[in-house]
Amino acid sequence: MAWLSQLSPVPSFPSYTGPYQVGTFHVEIPAADLPSPVPAPDPSIGTVSFRIFYPCQKPSGHQKPVRWIPQPQRAVVGAFTRFLGAGQRFSEFFPFLPSLLYYIAIPAVRNAPLLPPPTTNKRWPVMFFSHGLAGNRNTYSHICGSLSSHGIVVISMDHRDGSSPIQHVHATKDTEAKIIESLKVSHAPSTEVYEARDGQLRIRLWELGLAHEALLCMEQGTKLNNLDDSCNAGRNGGWESLLSTFKDRLDVHTPGRISFAGHSFGAATTIQFLKSVFYASSRPSNSRHPLFVPSPDSSIAKQITASTPTILLDLWCLPLRSPDQAWMWEKPLPAYSSKTPGGSAVLAVLSQAFVNWSGNLNDTKRAVAPPKNYDGPAANVFYPAQSQHFSQSDFGVLFPYLTKKFLKAEEPERVLRLNMRAALQTMRNVGIEVAPTSNVDMELENDKQSPDGQDPTILSNKENAVRNWIAIETRQLGGKRVDQEKKQSPSDAIEGARAMEI
Structure with missing residues (x-):
């Protein structure tokens, strides 16, 4: 009975609201099996890892749950509780959670066959x-x-740069198995911090480049060796046939059709990846320690255009401000290389905690604003009222009572729906075919839904167009930018520490 589920102490997710059932599986591929756009920054990281979310065919029979805590669960739970319990405000309640974390399940179908795409071009759009x-x-x-329930194949990355509490890397024929623990780096700017974050970004950008190559292989039907053995090898022919169902069904070849998104450090990663690819051919020869310079004939070099949808959730700007990357910081987003679609291809959604962090807010405005003398559309920038940094991750919807009590975060499920609506409409702005936003998500009566599936209200800067969804106006700040470490005040450092607490 439905009411019995409400009595379970195990945290759970709400249902997806799109029209498609969602399938998922984990992929870990030897890096040596993929053409890399750049040399590996750390050859001991022998694989690239990600989870795929995709529209799937309806399952039959009993389905084994997809556990939210990856394998090996005991080691991952221990690392998570050590990491999250370290925060002063979280330390009071995280000791009670480890036994419950094991049983949290993602409401997606494990290893389900891909649904044939109903889109006009018979291919699913893709997002990293x-x-x-x-x-x-x-x-x-x-x-x-x-997002996947609305007709998008989403590639959710594992980054082996020390930004996770723990990462397990499978052995390959060329490399040994490896455990990567959390890298302790300050949030305050310094030479050492910038060097550490640059090192992490080199790994992250390399991983994105490899994952893009993996998607091309899947779309072309190239055989890949998936090292994750968690699936039943006898079901549906095993991993090889499951990967092969993506052949000719992904919209990954047309330049500008792949969307790129990220949260916090992931949003900074997204900006650096797009700029690094887009401006690779114009990089000055004397620029110091570049993060990612793909070869001109690499597949990713042809993909990033002014039309590339760019979704930035709670952008953390410190990694962008490295002195070694000053040349890249001054460059505008690729979207501004054209007036069409221009900034309408860019969405930035902040939390109220990051809006209150004045130093990062000013840098976010700089990062997403158009260049001087640009008269095309600017980026869409919003924040949900009473939201915290973790509100765009799973933590708010899994622990709504605790996060409201300790961190004053409101309506976590609605916050994620607002983010999803805005991301979907941003993709529609550049002609990417996704499912209509539902009446439930649009918070409208049945007879008011847009007949063409559009949701323009979510990107309206009109006051109170959407409850507690507040537009932020961006502008280009003139003059030479000042290094962050020279302008950060003690109060700004305190704001940043509180805003970044997970």
Whole structure:
């Protein structure tokens, strides 16, 4: 009975609201099996890892749950509780959670066959999602699964750069198995911090480049060796046939059709990836220590255009301000290389906590604003009232009572729905075919839904167009930008520490 589920002490996710059932599985591929756009920054990281969320065919029979905590669960739970319990405000209640974390399930179907796409071009749109600090391939499952339920194949990355509490890397024929623990790096700017974040970004951008190559292989039907053995090898022919169902069904070849998204450090990763690819050919020869310079004939070099949808959730700007990357910081987003679609291809959604962090807010405005003398559309920038940094991850919807009590975060499920609505409409702005936003998500009566599936209200800057969804106006700040470490005040450092607490 439905009411019995409400008595369970195990945290659970709400249902996805899109018209499609969501399937999912984990992929881990030897890096040596994929053409890399750049040399590996750390050859001991022998694989690239990600979870795929995708529209799937309806399952039959009993389905084994998809656990939110990845394998090996005991080690991951221990790492999560150590990481999250370290925060002063969370330390009071996280000791009670480990036994419950094991049983949390993602409401997606394990290893389900891909649904044939009903789109005009008979291919599903694709999005890459980069996680933030304390994240992994599963910790943004609700926003990724919600987008997938609207007809998007979402690639949720694992980053092996020390930004996760723990990462397990499988052995390959060339490399040994490896455990990557959390890298302790300050949030305050310094030479050492910038160097550490640059090192992490090199790994993250390389991983995104490899994951893009993996998607091309899947779409072309190239055989891939998936090292994750968690599926039943006898079901549906095993992993090889499951991967092969993506052949000729992904919209990954037309330039500008792949969307890129990320949260916090993942949003910074997204900006650096797009700029690094787009401006690779114009990089000055004397620029110091570049993060990612793909070869001109690489597949990713042809993909990033002014039309590339760019979704930035609670952008953390410190990694963008490295002195070694000053040349890249001054460059506008690729979207502004054209007036069409221009900034309408860019969405930035902040939390109220990051809006209150004045130093990061000013840098966010700089990061997403158009260049001087640009008269095309600017980026869409919003924040949900009474939201916190974790509100765009799974933590708010899993622990709504605790996060409201300790961190004053309101309506976590609605916050994620607002983010999803805005992301879907941003993709529609550049002609990407996704499912209509539902009446429930639009908070409208049945007879008011847009007949063409559009949701323009979510990107309206009109006051109170959507309850507690507040537009932020961006502007280009003139003059030479000042290094962050020279302008950060003690009060700003305190704001940042509180805003970044997971």
